[in-house]
Amino acid sequence: MTDISALAARCAEEQSRYAEGINVHSHDCFDLFRHALQEQNSAAFNAIYRTYEPQVRRWVYQHSHYPAAQEEADHFVQQSLTKFYFALRGRDFDRFEHISQVMQYLKLCVHSAIMQYWRKTQSRRMHQVDDESSLLNVAVSPNLLTPLAAWERIATLLPEARDQRLAHAAFAQGLKPSEIVEEFPDDWEDVQQIYSKLYRIRRVLRDDEELRTILSVSER
Amino acid sequence: MKNLSDQQISALIDGTADAALKAQVAANAHLQAQLDAAQRVEAALHRLLYRWDCPTPDALGEYQLQRLPAAQREALARHLAHCRRCRDEVALLADFLATDDAPPRLALESPRGLPLLPPRWDxxxxxxxxxxxxxxxxxxxxxxxxxxxxxxxxxxxxxxxxxxxxxxxxxxxxxxxxxxxxxxxxxxxxxxxxxxxxxxxxxxxxxxxxxxxxxxxxxxxxxxxxxxxxxxxxxxx
CATH class of the missing domain: 2.60.40.760 (Expansin, cellulose-binding-like domain)
Incomplete structure (x- = not known):
């Protein structure tokens, strides 16, 4: 039977040497990850959490979107390690053969945690909701049926493919007119064309009672 | 002016309206109400539709690491072809994964003392x-x-x-x-x-x-x- 404490101690030593820039090629850390995730050994995962938290924190600080996210590093560290745990526990760990792949995946989880938060922040800034409860509904209980219903209604109201692409670029991607011109040069020559088309599209969408009902906007 | 035109409403929403129009709206309750109603629809559209059909950051990451099954990979590639936001995220991830790990002593403190957003909503x-x-x-x-x-x-x-x-x-x-x-x-x-x-x-x-x-x-x-x-x-x- 593996002594998890001893394995954890060897991995911690290996990781501290790695953090000093010394590459170590033992299997101890990979074994510890395997016990923690594949065999779901709680003591091993505790050791992983303790050993790799500083590295995860460094990655959070390194990420280009971290400063603008305006959130504590602790939050992203915890979200990253939780994502990692859910993604790789059980048989999913079979996909990995070397510690470098595991570390790359852990780094990916840091990116995902920050970008997930970033998307919510962007959405929040774009529509400038001042009602915290409606924001909570969007963030915590996403229901894809409603966006799908809204988009299907928009597609009905805007039968031309070019108009649908513009509506998607403006509302689903949040692109500025200048970005839309760059993105769809075959559709649009300049931003003035886009402004001109957008105000017509907005009128069509505003005037549709069914869409307003889906959007829960009852009054004009 | 009795009512705002669709063009004026759009300019006010986009922030491209001139100062004179903004002042007129601010001084006229009816025009302001017309603009508010349009902005409610605009806000609801953004709130409901922003990135609604985008793959999660995790899925984009699995794509970048080539860990997705073929069918999912093809579907995601089709999405990337028309979604600039997702392409930007994949490029950002590629850069991030390629970045060398910083020496630990450079990162013990948060690099910037930015204000937090209270309260956290997730x-x-x-x-x-x-x-x-x-x-x-x-x-x-x-x-x-x-x-x-x-x-x-x-x-x-x-x-x-x-x-x-x-x-x-x-x-x-x-x-x-x-x-x-x-x-x-x-x-x-x-x-x-x-x-x-x-x-x-x-x-x-x-x-x-x-x-x-x-x-x-x-x-x-x-x-x-x-x-x-x-x-x-x-x-x-």
């Missing part, structure tokens, strides 16, 4: 429900029970104290039975001072931490696979 704060939660975290001889609540969720905690330290037993119960699978297997993180412990929620929503030396600064987080987090800290009241 965490649900657990509040004490019925027990005197403040009385016995440290040094108590007797066992203590605590009950905390968040919308639709109740957390029961028991603190057993003996000469080896504290043993915390917890159970998370959902109000709706249908919510239970969402929290089954969630990861519990107990953080105090410089130390951190973790445990998974079992099929009954239960978890245990043994041999703890509880301090004044304790934060408990329970995060499910959807990233929803319940949080309680001694300071949260």
């Amino acid at each position: 965490e649900m704060v657990l509040r004490p429900s019925m027990a005197p939660y403040d009385s016995a975290w440290r040094g108590a001889d007797d066992d203590s029970s605590y009950v905390f609540e968040a919308p639709g969720l109740t957390l029961f905690l028991e603190d057993h104290h003996n000469e080896e330290g504290h043993r915390i037993e917890g159970q998370l119960v959902t109000e709706e039975t249908s919510d239970q699978p969402r929290w089954s297997g969630a990861l519990v993180e107990l953080r105090q001072d410089e130390s951190v412990r973790t445990a998974p929620l079992d099929e009954f929503g239960e978890f245990t931490f043994d041999n703890l030396a509880l301090s004044d600064s304790v934060t408990l987080r329970i995060t499910n696979r959807d990233g929803e987090t319940l949080v309680w800290s001694r300071d949260s009241g």
